[in-house]
Amino acid sequence: AQSVTQLDSHVSVSEGTPVLLRCNYSSSYSPSLFWYVQHPNKGLQLLLKYTSAATLVKGINGFEAEFKKSETSFHLTKPSAHMSDAAEYFCVAHPPGGSYIPTFGRGTSLIVHP
């Protein structure tokens, strides 16, 4: 069985400062990993994905994430937060082959202060 742990339920940053949203996965194999963003009253939008190619993945809106197998982590970062980044962020794991039922983390609410 696999699990996804988002270590922080809320992260608060000031505009212009770096963002770090943490995600750890637990799996007996290397899953595909994704970050989605959910703005209020909107659906989930794919930010970026890791599918066993480059371990540093760049996504939309200046976000990137690094897959570290030794740490079973896939943390999301952005060098400089913008007010429009305030949203809920979900880390998601897809198992390779067979069942394609993904596992969602609980989500991290990013709060950006002016």
Next chain:
Amino acid sequence: EPEVTQTPSHQVTQMGQEVILRCVPISNHLYFYWYRQILGQKVEFLVSFYNNEISEKSEIFDDQFSVERPDGSNFTLKIRSTKLEDSAMYFCASTFNRGTYGYTFGSGTRLTVV
């Protein structure tokens, strides 16, 4: 950019009533999904649908739930006899390739059972 469309955006129903949530997936996608997010909780997988049949379903997806693709365009989720605990945001998603490269989500239907 193609979108997944869900209607209605908000539905209020009385306990015990049947509801149908509607989704129009992206036209060339082959796999269709329903997810649920109870307020304050994580996103949960309900069911996946491919080639006009259910391919996978979670424990949540019991006999009260059913899905249908009646006309090659719409993808519906029916809850036969709603319970208070069915109150949640329901997301439809579609993908071309079983989710390996991520899903496209709709903006959700907020179901409130009173």
